[in-house]
Amino acid sequence: MEKPFVVCHMFTSVNGKIDGEFMGCPDGVLARTKYGDLRDDYHCEAMLYGTVTMAGGFSDGLAGNLPVSTAHYPKGTWVAPSEVKRYVVAVDPKGTLGWDSPYMEKQGRPKAHVIEALTEQVSEDYLTYLRQRGVSYVVAGKKQLDCAQLLHELKTRFGIERLMIAGGGYVNGSFLQAGMIDEVSVVLAPVADGNTRSVSAFECHDFMTTQAAVGLALLEVQRINGDGLWLRYAPKNKA
Helix, strand or coil: CCCCEEEEEEEECCCCECCCHHHHCHHHHHHHHHHHHHHHHCCCCEEEECHHHHHCCCCCCECCCCCCCCCCCCCCEECCCCCCCCEEEEECCCCCECCCCCEECCCCCCCEEEEEEECCCCCHHHHHHHHHHCCEEEECCCCCCCHHHHHHHHHHHHCCCEEEECCCHHHHHHHHHCCCCCEEEEEECCCCCCCCCCCECCCCCCCCCCCCCCCEEEEEEEEECCCEEEEEEEECCCC
């Protein structure tokens, strides 16, 4: 199956948290800077995030109640015209995120064309909403996202060769369980955060039928300024 090379690149506390108070701790500043530098070094054409991460500061809120559409579009892949060959992929199974533009230019990052990753639960109203705004989409899976189908469409229809997954925990866990991740990159901040409300780098939904532990082979360890570490792994079926 054709698919992009997929790296999951995360910034975590010592105990594996990916959000919470440790994100603003002065002891983690240098590690967080290194995390951002490494993100650019991977030279990925596309970044992929989960619904919660996107809604938390990347999308234009939520779409809300949409006008009833009389159009009927096939629930497959739609490639909208794009001025750029950089992409941000929003995992949004039911179609809830709001978009004022087909491009995202936030947090000092290069302009990227938005691709919605949907399931067959998405409404005709939402597909119409995306087409009216020039937002591309891929419908992959019935009720759960079909990670393999999505990646195949991203490679063959959009020409994406390298893709970075950067959260949240359930998205990371879904792609790892599906055997779709080629490399795991973790920048470890020298901070411990006992916040029980925060999620870890890899989580499993209760409805997932497969929740087995995934073995990793160590590729590299680097000590970074400020007592942090950069860890590179390959899932053992990819090593």
